[in-house]
Amino acid sequence: SANGAWPTTLPTGGIVSTAAIAVPPGATVAGVKLIGFQHTWNTDVMVTLTDPAGVEHLILQRDNGSNCAGCADTYNGDYTFSDLPGSPNLPNCGVGAIASGTYVQTFGAWPTGSANIFNTPISTIPAISGTWKLNVYDWCIDFDDGFLTAWELCFAAPAAPVSYCTAGTTTNGCNATISASANPSVSLANACTISVTNVEGQKTGLVFYSITGRATLAWNASSFLCVKAPTQRSGPQSSGGTVLACDGTLSLDWNAYQLSHPTALGQPWSSGDVVQVQAWFRDPPAGKATNLSNAIEMTYAP
Known part of the structure; x- marks a missing residue:
């Protein structure tokens, strides 16, 4: 084992732990939790996270080239590091033992890219399934040690x-309600099905956005x-159900529609794009001989 030379040559002999992780569709990385973490001289420790693409991201670094002359305060507990708003900074030197809790991701004076380790905000680390690796380095490994459970x-x-706006009340007292199974994904990582219930039975309708x-x-x-022009209409469909009843339904496979309509409004989609969706259907005795559902607003995930 060797102490290394900050920041160009990494120390050897640290902890390397891998984990195969299935990332939930549309999720974002929110934090790294160290469980049962113990170490004297807390500033000697550097923690990084390597994503499945092989990119190493800095999570914790306070050494700043101190040459084994940093802070003697200790870690002894569970610590989560995050870049979420409200996460406090690690305490200044002199507290003795650093209390367990959530703290803000700390780069210190690390030059991003040095030793191929990058100062990437945790929430922007690509959330992809595969093998992740936690790396714990000690810039003064010849003189102290640590432990991670x-x-x-x-x-x-x-x-x-998000549901918004108010559904109309139809001739037979129906209030059509639109919903989506999930927000859509640019990479089609998850299904996105638009469903409209409580529609007048046996009426023609469609979904537009x-x-x-x-x-x-x-x-x-x-x-x-409930949506501003211009709009894009999907194809007409029958609500099914029973005449004079509210058991009709409409449905749209959002991903399939977008794949089969590459020039439709909004294409090509990007992460963070927002789309408003509503349903229209026939109701001859009503004003304009039609009625509308409430609306939903969806936000594209990566």
């Missing part, structure tokens, strides 16, 4: 599609147009 890679679950934003424009006595 386990580690965890934490993810933030993808947000759900906009990328321009929300709206609240009167459509008839009870319905509102």
